[in-house]
Amino acid sequence: MPAESRTPGRRERNKQEKLDRITSAARELFSEYGVDEVTTQQIADKADVGTGTLFFYAKTKAELLLLVHNVKYAEAIDSGVTAAGATAGILDAVMAIVQPIVACNRVQIENGRTYLRELVFGDPDEHHHKVGLELTGRVDDAIAAILSRDGDRNEQDAAQLARIISAIMFINMTATVFMSLSDDSVIGNIRDQVRTLLGAHRVGV
Amino acid sequence: MPAESRTPGRRERNKQEKLDRITSAARELFSEYGVDEVTTQQIADKADVGTGTLFFYAKTKAELLLLVHNVKYAEAIDSGVTAAGATAGILDAVMAIVQPIVACNRVQIENGRTYLRELVFGDPDEHHHKVGLELTGRVDDAIAAILSRDGDRNEQDAAQLARIISAIMFINMTATVFMSLSDDSVIGNIRDQVRTLLGAHRVGV
DNA sequence: GAATAATTTTGAGCGTACTCGGTTATGAGT
DNA sequence: ACTCATAACCGAGTACGCTCAAAATTATTC
Structure with missing residues (x-):
């Protein structure tokens, strides 16, 4: 499929998409409840990823x-x-x-x-x-x-x-x-x- | 015992003595290992009090x-x-x-x-x-x-x-x-x- | 397209600050 | 002396951030 020449591969895309989900989840939860009232578990759940995955994208x-x-x-x-x-x-x-x-x-x-x-x-x-x-x-x-x-x-x-x-x-x-x-x-x-x-x-x- | 007129009672003395032990333990451990490398459990142990007691004297x-x-x-x-x-x-x-x-x-x-x-x-x-x-x-x-x-x-x-x-x-x-x-x-x-x-x-x- | 390598995903598990309900010591009242 | 209220004490339990070893997925090589 040379037509889609600038597709950086499924892995890259998935990664980006996952990061986006995590970012959105964090932004929404933080701004609604405040950083101290939100657990990393909640963010992971909302982003629909495991906690391990969450910390793969953001170290802390x-x-x-x-x-x-x-x-x-x-x-x-x-x-x-x-x-x-x-x-x-x-x-x-x-x-x-x-x-x-x-x-x-x-x-x-x-x-x-x-x-x-x-x-x-x-x-x-x-x-x-x-x-x-x-x-x-x-x-x-x-x-x-x-x-x-x-x-x-x-x-x-x-x-x-x-x-x-x-x-x-x-x-x-x-x-x-x-x-x-x-x-x-x-x-x-x-x-x-x-x-x-x-x-x-x-x-x- | 009116001679010892300014004795504030055993309870008060025990309390003070315990606080002293906690303070000393914290000071020594913190200065030797750094606050992040010391657990509250270690401080409690060194002061010879339970963890509950430790947090009775210092809230955090x-x-x-x-x-x-x-x-x-x-x-x-x-x-x-x-x-x-x-x-x-x-x-x-x-x-x-x-x-x-x-x-x-x-x-x-x-x-x-x-x-x-x-x-x-x-x-x-x-x-x-x-x-x-x-x-x-x-x-x-x-x-x-x-x-x-x-x-x-x-x-x-x-x-x-x-x-x-x-x-x-x-x-x-x-x-x-x-x-x-x-x-x-x-x-x-x-x-x-x-x-x-x-x-x-x-x-x- | 099979085999192998590399990367990403996952959740059970860990360490630690702190809580809580029950227990014990102290002292005031009688 | 005995009772009772209050203050002090305790450690098993909780919550939460984060790790890690194994599993799943994707890429690469022949």
């Missing part, structure tokens, strides 16, 4: 969350980068990046916190973990680019300030103290801290 | 680590605060606080990381968790006090900058990327970031 439950959440996170970053490009002020542009990320991570607070926890404390050798770290790298780069709009600032400082802003975001999205706050309050807190960081207070504002 | 394994590590952390903070008091420059004084904390948390890197993880993601209603959060509060206050030495800086900014410095410390002590670094490298990284932070809006350095 955490990897499953990363796999699912990375997609949403990437979308949030893209929309933020786009918005930042159309924003004049440096602080406002930074916040244009921050805002969708915070929103994304707080759609389901428990999942968002767990995602960030795994990103920092999980095994960096796992595939989806690496992908997640690349995403945070993109955020750092995007923020550094914005800060570099200020001609007085050298690139090295911009990169370092970007990392600091990421740290500020992380703490404000994870610390239990902030769990009961509204999204707007969290964003407000981050904005205040970034403003202080950038030294806006000296000029006036 | 994480609480056990907090219980043990809070003591060391408190010592590190005290020594840092003392050293900072005798240090002239603001950056140097801040680093005098940072240095012993980093050292303490990296005596056994796995335990230090887990400690910080639980501090951020654990149940804030548990007793030892609260104690731990108070300690980080003390660090923030101490740093804020140092920053306030600069007469130009108002207290609100000092407090906020202190929180940012804590965030910088946290990331540098927890992120997997930094696990393979030496203590000095980590401290150097933190110093660079704090310098950038404090100098972000200034012209020179």
Whole structure:
């Protein structure tokens, strides 16, 4: 059958299809019940595979969350980068990046916190973990680019300030103290801290 | 027996003695093998109590680590605060606080990381968790006090900058990327970031 | 197309943190 | 002294993430 030249074989297709089922099952269960309330057994059942198969596709439950959440996170970053490009002020542009990320991570607070926890404390050798770290790298780069709009600032400082802003975001999205706050309050807190960081207070504002 | 007026009863004493045994057992096992390599059963055995009893005194394994590590952390903070008091420059004084904390948390890197993880993601209603959060509060206050030495800086900014410095410390002590670094490298990284932070809006350095 | 190799699938089983119902020790009331 | 309520203690049992050795499926070779 040379007509179907680009069929990568049944095995490959089955594998992809199975991964899709697992991904969907995990996404739906996680977003409906929260990662802690879902067992790997439930995911396996919903995906209609054995538990062994589940862990053949994702080495840990955490990897499953990363796999699912990375997609949403990437979308949030893209929309933020786009918005930042159309924003004049440096602080406002930074916040244009921050805002969708915070929103994304707080759609389901428990999942968002767990995602960030795994990103920092999980095994960096796992595939989806690496992908997640690349995403945070993109955020750092995007923020550094914005800060570099200020001609007085050298690139090295911009990169370092970007990392600091990421740290500020992380703490404000994870610390239990902030769990009961509204999204707007969290964003407000981050904005205040970034403003202080950038030294806006000296000029006036 | 009115002579021993302040004896709080056998029950109280037994309880205290048992808690001591548990604390010692946990401390020794954790520091020798690392928190992940020690089972709660081993701790119970070494303390010579049943597992049920163990969890009567500490609600989770994480609480056990907090219980043990809070003591060391408190010592590190005290020594840092003392050293900072005798240090002239603001950056140097801040680093005098940072240095012993980093050292303490990296005596056994796995335990230090887990400690910080639980501090951020654990149940804030548990007793030892609260104690731990108070300690980080003390660090923030101490740093804020140092920053306030600069007469130009108002207290609100000092407090906020202190929180940012804590965030910088946290990331540098927890992120997997930094696990393979030496203590000095980590401290150097933190110093660079704090310098950038404090100098972000200034012209020179 | 048979034989062989490679990959994928599976669920019973394991280790471990933690629970729970029953038991025992302690001290207050009389 | 005796009773009784309460606090402390215990370990068998549970839940759940994850492993592993064997089985099933797919690819490859001759």
